[in-house]
Amino acid sequence: MTEQKKSCTLERAPYRDRVTQEAILWFTRMKQANLDFIGYESAEGPAYFERFTHNHDAYYPYHEETNLIHSSVAALEEDVNLSETERLVIVGQGPWTNCLNKEGQIIRAIVERSHARPKSVDFIEISEEFNAQARVGMHEYAKELGLDIRVRTYTGEFEKIANNWKPNGQTTVISTGSMIGNLDNAVQEDFPQAAVKELMNAFGRIAGRNGTIILGYDGNLDEVSNKRAYSSVDLSHFFYNMIWEIHTNSHGLSLRYLDDEGDYQDITKEQLMNGEIVRYKPVWKGHQIQHHLEFLVPVEMQADFKNPDLLRIADDLECRNKINGGLNFKTGSSLVAMTSEKFSDQDVSNAAKTSGLQPVKAHKDSNTGLCLHTFRVPAITA
Ligand SMILES: C[S@@+](CC[C@H](N)C(=O)[O-])C[C@H]1O[C@@H](n2cnc3c(N)ncnc32)[C@H](O)[C@@H]1O
Known part of the structure; x- marks a missing residue:
């Protein structure tokens, strides 16, 4: 290898x-x-975040999203032909343990079903600490899966990185943990259409023509939980x-x-x-x-x-x-x-359409309001 x-x-x-x-x-x-x-x-922030996600059982965007991915892998495969993935791009993967428990399940499914077998995996993160963990962790995971794969990490905001991105091969982009819900400014409107459209544009550029996107975000409108x-x-x-x-x-x-x-x-x-x-x-x-x-x-x-x-x-x-x-x-x-931010899948679908993406399916967890949403980039517009 x-x-x-x-x-x-x-x-x-x-x-x-x-x-x-x-x-x-x-x-x-x-x-x-x-x-x-x-x-x-910051030096200590990544570890505080990791401890919070793991230790706090009520933090459903970690615990329940991991379960939702587990129960949805087969359906995701049908939505967007995961098995044809040649290049994987993971955006905002967070701590490696989180990524392994979430995206790791999808990587395993692709490898097990794959005709093409993915040839590369790219990580895009603002945290160099999380990227450093991903370089080591993905190396180990590839060994475990018997996968010969190129690993690259990009440290910076994915919206900016997307501007110079060169799509290459059949690409699947995955982002989980409701990263798209942490917006730059505390918006007043119910749905920040313009901001989400910008994010979807960036995901579309990274996925490239015929590419696919899997987004995990939160739609829970219950105050108590x-x-x-x-x-x-x-x-x-x-x-x-x-x-x-x-x-x-x-x-x-x-x-x-x-x-x-x-x-x-x-x-x-x-x-x-x-x-x-x-x-x-x-x-x-x-x-x-x-x-x-x-x-x-x-x-x-x-x-x-x-x-x-x-x-x-x-x-x-x-x-x-x-x-x-x-x-x-x-x-x-x-x-x-x-x-x-908590998003309805209908609003996210509409924002995606204005970015030229085709929403495929929203897999929702009825208990928590979490959503795993798939999108396709059409062959002609990307
Ligand atoms: C809410 S955490 C989710 C982490 C992980 N995916 C999970 O589900 O546990 C958001 C992650 O995205 C990263 N992030 C935030 N804004 C980003 C951006 N603009 N571009 C790339 N990564 C970003 C953060 O460093 C953080 O690791």
Whole structure:
């Protein structure tokens, strides 16, 4: 068996620049719900996410989606001729253990039924840590399946990577875990048609002509099970870690809190992780969970304008005046760090059609509202 492994990090602004930019946008409320990349790309975030998905039984988008894939593999094969797949592309695979339990089932099914046998698998992730895990994990899994396959990883946003993508061979693209539900901004409308259309365009470009797409997303509109799914200490830590990253890994931004004596003090990691500075709260908005961080004590964001990188980024955003002198947050005020959108398959089908894709079938789990949705890219439009 020969195996070629390749990794590629597309040009992106350095992490510290992006953390600074997003923190400014977030603290000034110019943008809400845009911190998720910090969760997945920071040193500790990937492990918090993995622990949360595994330990928290009520997190159905992991546990029940794994079961839904198991019960749907044969039907997926019928929908989109999985067995003809020559190239697999997995987008936002997350921790390797998650990917093995979800996409791994589909890979095994393709290999077992395949006429063509897949020749390559590409992973696209914003988290280099998850890509590193996939390179090792896929190597092992290929050995177990007796598969001679080329493994490549791309680190960056798939929407951007899609712009320079060269389709090659009969391709199946898979994305699970409701990645498409974590939108950049906390939208108000029931269905963010334009944003989903953009995502579907990107999936279509990656799949290429005659390509197929399998998307796993969440359509659960039940408030109680939604809140239960996101109420977990590990998930709280995932969010508190984002604040610690801003405090320690931005250019010239730091946080202080007002103590009982009326003096401002630097926050410590221990206080943050103990939930003494901010409190994570999943808030149900009818069609989305908003992941709120509520200030439990008065907090001040300081901006050090002697830091040239902070100045450069604030000027690029044309908002130096907004943060000059710092920002204050009262006890009880809150900011949205991330959203998890819940989609109906009808809305996703309509958005896909406007992107030139053909929806094939929505396999829904009646207990949870999870959906595995298949699409085809027509031969002529891609
Ligand atoms: C909700 S998690 C799902 C992880 C995994 N598929 C699962 O089901 O457990 C979303 C994953 O997508 C990745 N991700 C988020 N935005 C992305 C983007 N624009 N392009 C590529 N990957 C992205 C994150 O790093 C994270 O691993």
